[in-house]
Amino acid sequence: MDLVKLWMIAGSREFETSKRSLTNITKKGIEFINENVTKIDLENKIVRTSYRRLHYDYLIVALGVELAPEQIPGLKENSLVLYDLNDVPKIRDAIRRIQSGKIAIAITGLPYKCPPAPYEAALLIRSVLEETGTSNSIQMDFYSPTPITLPAGGPQVSEEILQILRSKNIEFHGNHKTVAVEQNKLKFESGETNFDLLITVPPHKVPLVTIDCGLAQPGKFIEVDRTCKTKTDNVYAIGDVNQIMVTDKIAVPKAGIFAEGEGAAVARNIISKIKKETENAIFDGKGGCYLETGKKTAGYIRVDMYADPSPVTELKSPTPDYFLEKEKFEKERLEKWL
Ligand SMILES: Cc1cc2nc3c(=O)[nH]c(=O)nc-3n(C[C@H](O)[C@H](O)[C@H](O)COP(=O)(O)OP(=O)(O)OC[C@H]3O[C@@H](n4cnc5c(N)ncnc54)[C@H](O)[C@@H]3O)c2cc1C
DSSP: OHHHHHHHHHTSOOHHHHOOOGGGGGGGTOOOOOOOEEEEETTTTEEEESSOEEEOSSEEEOOOOEEOGGGSTTHHHHSEETTOTTTHHHHHHHHHHOOSEEEEEEEOSSSOSSTTHHHHHHHHHHHHHHHHTOGGGEEEEEEOSSSSSOGGGHHHHHHHHHHHHHHTTEEEEOSOOEEEEETTEEEESSOEEEOSEEEEEOOEEOOHHHHHTTSSOTTSOEEOOTTOBOSSTTEEEOGGGEEOBSSSSOBOOOOHHHHHHHHHHHHHHHHHHHTTOOOOOOOOOEEEEEEEEETTEEEEEEEETTOSSSOEEEEEEEEHHHHHHHHHHHHHHHHHHO
8 A cells, every 4th residue: 555655755656446345355264354453461371452451372463653743843744744645635736736845855764664665765756757848947856875876786886876866856965864944944963955845755663552562662562573473472573563684774665575585484483383393394485576767668677685685776778668577566465465
């Protein structure tokens, strides 16, 4: 669903026609309980929802992350939040209305979901401005706390993304840690800048229920290794809610493709456990994602987090074919899972 937000900004999709009901997973013999999880009781192996208590033998925590705009004073009041579904139509309206001035895009917390997504958003916004004929009178600036565009992708991929941004007249400003936002003013640890329209990626946090039960520490994610096992027996954490360190500096990026790979490894191990076989499945760290560059073109970032001797990431140059593959990627997932 998240990737549709970018297509909503580009104007090629609407939310209502993109959503699918999760009740379809019942076709696979999985009961779907659409209730808020209020407590995880690890000692008694019980998950409480607003209305019931569910006993488990195995628990897979896949609660994702929550957006935490409140961690940056003034962010919610003075910017539109790229990852917030309510703000996405407002971003589309604002970029179609603006005639001149400066659009700033800021990553304000680390780590965040889908590291390339804010760059895709910037490039898609530039495309919309080109369509509306205002592009030449609008400056676009991108601010990130990281020194390079995509640290998880390494210096080479980061440089290639920088060049793609430059080719679209989008200026990247690394090492800019946002500390506050005021009306038309973005404040960094050192320095500040003005803007006419600000689009932000806010800090992320784990759902409180994972902290209350002790699986996550405040300000952190659930730390697991490639087995996705937590420190509690038969309890696993997959997807955005977890943190898997690959080296002492690089963690597995928060992306749907990796959540899927982690889920597959955990499923295999639970099946092995039930069959009393050896559990030897581990998350393979392989995946990739499409970097949309506007006008129905995309590049492809191939990732092998556990390549020997160090993680490998490469960016395949943008083509219309990769854009078609991205659409196919979504279609296949929807058909397979829902
Ligand atoms: C703009 C954008 C574009 C993206 N594009 C891509 C892409 O092209 N490729 C890619 O691989 N990834 C992409 N991602 C990242 C991807 O969307 C996430 O990494 C992925 O959804 C993570 O899956 P998850 O299951 O861990 O979490 P989620 O998909 O967030 O699912 C967690 C679920 O748990 C629910 N939940 C939370 N707390 C509770 C509670 N207490 N009780 C009950 N339910 C609860 C949430 O409501 C949510 O439905 C993109 C993200 C964004 C924001």
